[in-house]
Amino acid sequence: MNAIAAPLVVPRRTTVVVTCILAALAGLMFGLDIGVISGATPFIQKEFGISDRMVEWIVSSMMLGAAIGALGAGWLSATLGRKRSLILGGVLFVLGSLLCSLAWSPDSLIAARVVLGLAIGVATFTAPLYLAEVAPEKTRGAMISLYQLMITSGILVAFLSDTALSYSGNWRWMLGIIAIPGVLFLLGLFLLPCSPRWLMMRGRRDEAVEVLRRLRGDDDHVAREVADIEEQLKNPQRGWHMFFQNANFRRSVGLGVLLQVVQQFTGMNVVMYYAPRIFQGMGYDTEAQMWFTAVVGLVNVLATFIAFGLVDRLGRKPILYAGFATMALGLGVVGTMMHLGIATHGEQLFTVAMLLVFIAGFAMSAGPLIWTLCSEVQPLKGRDFGIAVSTFTNWVANMIVGATFLSLLNGIGDARTFWLYAGLNGVFLVFTFWLVPETRGVTLEQIERNLMAGKRLRRIGR
Template sequence: MGGDHFVNAEVIESSTFQARATVVFTCLLAALAGLMFGLDIGVISGATQFIQAEFRVDDRTIEWIVSAMMLGAAAGALGAGWLSATLGRKRSLILGGVLFVLGSVLSGYAWSPETLIAARVVLGLAIGVATFAAPLYLAEVAPERIRGAMISTYQLMITVGILVAFLSDTMLSYSGAWRWMLGIIAIPGTLFLLGVLLLPDSPRWLFMRGRREEAMRILHRLRGDVNVAEREAAEIEEQLKTPQRGWHLFLENRNFRRSVGLGVLLQLMQQFTGMNVVMYYAPRIFQEMGYDTHGQMWFTALVGLTNVLATFIAIALIDKWGRKPILYTGFAVMATGLGVVGTMMHGNLAGHGEQIFTVVMLLVFIVGFAMSAGPLVWTLCSEIQPLKGRDFGIGCSTFTNWVANMIVGATFLSLLNGIGNSATFWLYASLNLIFIALTFWLVPETKGVSLEHIERNLMHGKRLRDIGE
């Protein structure tokens, strides 16, 4: 009897370990979609000055080349909800991978600014689909106790992709080989495409499609405990009694409109922190500080490294400290960093010490974003939407992300040329201060709370900031 108990305990422990390993592997592989996103953000930063020289185009054309990806991503995000619901989260990621490889190859062979803009639109379509499907997939596969950390891994992979792209650009900048900068990312794109074929489908999506037996088999494998899997399946099936009908729900239900509105606001807040100004135009910013081409590229690589390292802060704290305290801290740090950068650039930055101090404060800003709004906004947007409208809600917030991203990318050089570098950074610093107040009034604390509990509070009409209680 005692021996049987020992054997059963050993089997349960082994099953639990295998389940944890499966969940981590699955989430890491899906989060590689973030790597694709990061690579595409990063490569254009180092390539713009060489593209400008070869095609002899002005700053406005460069803004269009940079922001074309966001235009495609906005279009991809519009169709991503339908794709994710119809084809499934996994197949949406596969489609994103195919488009990414095609867009990367076309970028490397671009023979005119117009061709390059078209290639960037294709890349954008890939990223638009992937940035919708990946966080949604992660939210539905990860157990709630580690959901925040797993979704934050998606943001970490974005930062790793940016760093790899910055380092690649720096190495290739000595020869000015911008075509290789843009085309070489087709290689990791192909590896991602092969890897994502190994992923299981989302159990929640399978339940939505009426494929219960398959969903339970995957859920058992992911959770490693039959009772836990059965309990989660019961919660999902209870929610699915009301069918997925996002648009109709948006028109009919005020509470759902509130959650969609909050998701849209969160993405606007993330984009207007000014982070992507630095990501897309870092070499130009360092040029404004007085550095030569190689100095610009190496400092840009340092920006990427700081971004990666600071993201670990979010992964470590998100399920311990909570969402709101991290957001407060991040917005305050970002406002301070950009405010000081603007003040320093208001002078002449004549001394080397002043230049280095300004670079350090820009890196402080990067730390503030990477530990807070970067990963947490994606986490919150996936948590606050009710299951029956989740595809629609996340689709709206993802679309907003890319429209706001496009506005940032298409206006920064114009702002620099119009109001000057110091006023531009002061503008973004002021927005970060406003975001602290918006976080207090509207953003809920969702740490350790099940998606189903958040939905019940939302639909019962609780204030948005209270739906995690």
């Protein structure tokens, strides 16, 4: 423990660079874990001779572990510290990846993916928190944006890795190879300092000041930041108390929960987890399924830049309107093509193109913006609680989607399944109009004042 508590003395510029690498690897691991199972499931199903229902359990077991990990991550990060929590997450990630590659039965694979999920649940809560507390002010936004971008990049890398390994059908390598970035993530963590905010929360002010001196290099800046942290700590988190005592806070928590349910029921992760199966339904062979899955990952990455470029120019709601409409159109056309029958190569390509339109619609809107809104609508004293509840809801909804898609395909058919998700995206347009506030250019303090004054949720951003 002492070795962890006393980090290596690293020059300031090196610390900032390694922090950037941490942001990249934390997001990359998250994305890798989402994407890697997609290409592996056809080969797992063939080797073990399992049903679609068991495949759903294998896919969704990771989300179960992530929900549990996210639920305990707040306590871990407060008790052990941000850095030690991330180290624990990194160890679990490497262990879970290796156990997946060595799985001897479907049940053992499910257990291994639960371990992997625990790691992801801890990391997805703690990594952005640590980065926000350690990164210099001038690069803080870039760090968080890099984290989000690397999630989509991790999905792409996983899809490309699966495609390369699909020729041999070696699903064990597909699942095990992501242990490599996990090890790099762990090595990077040992070079980093503890969070100065956490140190001050534990009464270790002198250590916090020393860490900030190494990170900032300017005594005046350090003094101002220490004073800011001390002022913030005078207002401790009171999430549980507020939730039971304040109806307006319950409204903001409820909105955060609904936003995460909406994000998952757009159907995006259905494509992420089952892309080869979807392309199989369009009539493509195994090789084409894998390459088109990689294209899905590429479009997901590229379209994410649209959100980065427009969110502070156009606002949250216009982009969400455009995204949900695009997703409803894309999935509606995909369902219609599957209903009519995909007979020619041109019809196949058109159907793929419309699925990619859906992917772009999500990546430019609900993907990044839901997380932004979830943090913006929570009042300061309940922000940790509100975001924790939102994160937990995200993983539970994610698990439900992953555990039901193949059953829907087998039960109501491909076309009706895609029409169902298209219809949900149409409903989400109405949800955005009635409940989602426009928060562009509005301070968090003003949003909180409007919320606590009892204004309607869609008006708290005014």
